[in-house]
Amino acid sequence: MVDDAQLQRWFCDEVLPLEASLTRYLRRNWQSSEQIMDIRQDIYEAALTGGRQELPANTAGYVFTIARNILVNRSRRERIVQFEQYADMESVEQAVDLSATDRHLDARDALRRAQDGIERLPPRCREVVRLRKIEGLSTREAAARMGVGIDTIERQLVLGIRAMADAMLGGSGKIRREAPSRRPKVRGQ
Known part of the structure; x- marks a missing residue:
């Protein structure tokens, strides 16, 4: 468990400096610019919640993984058909763990x-x-x-x-080999 002072220092020193690049990432990957600030706050909340257990070794990787997961989950939720009325809410069994x-x-x-x-x-x-x-x-x-x-x-x-x-993540899944770097030829050797 991480104490509050250490968590706050980590958040201010390592997470907040990522805000500009995180915002750019969200703008590139989310269709509604009005929701960017809300999503960013959700990411910060998740980072703080997870960081309370243990501070990550790679803060940037941690924050951007959270961002990707939140975007994926929001996207899935938006694709679900929203029903305006549900006939009999009492008939829904309360014991079912829908999140599970x-x-x-x-x-x-x-x-x-x-x-x-x-x-x-x-x-x-x-x-x-x-x-x-x-x-x-x-x-x-x-x-x-x-x-x-x-x-x-x-x-x-x-x-x-x-x-x-x-x-x-929905791509082609093809192997992408990077071109080998060319070393400049040294004359006279």
Whole structure:
């Protein structure tokens, strides 16, 4: 548990300086500019709530992950058909934990997207992701099993995870290889 003074210092020193980039991120990724300030406040509230348990090592990553999750959840809620009247509110069973049901459905949807993302990967990359992330093998064990070098396993894992994340967020899920950096030729050697 983090004490209030430490939490306040963290928030002022590390979270608030991200406000400009966070606002730009929200403007790029949310259709209604009138809601940006409300969403930003929700992000701050979630950051403070989570930070009260333990301060994150990477504040920017933490805040932008919260922002992405809040945008995804708001987007899902807006897509739900709103009923103006509900005939018999008394007939709804109060004991049903709807949030648990929603979490279960969200988890199933995320699992389906992850499986689709894995299936889109090239065979070698798919095998590396399966061995490292599903079977839990170390880099060295996966390299030995596949008969390749550790560098190959690490590179394929990074490419695979990036492609899967892209697929899970609605992208194409294709492997994107960065062009190798060219070193300038040194004359006379």
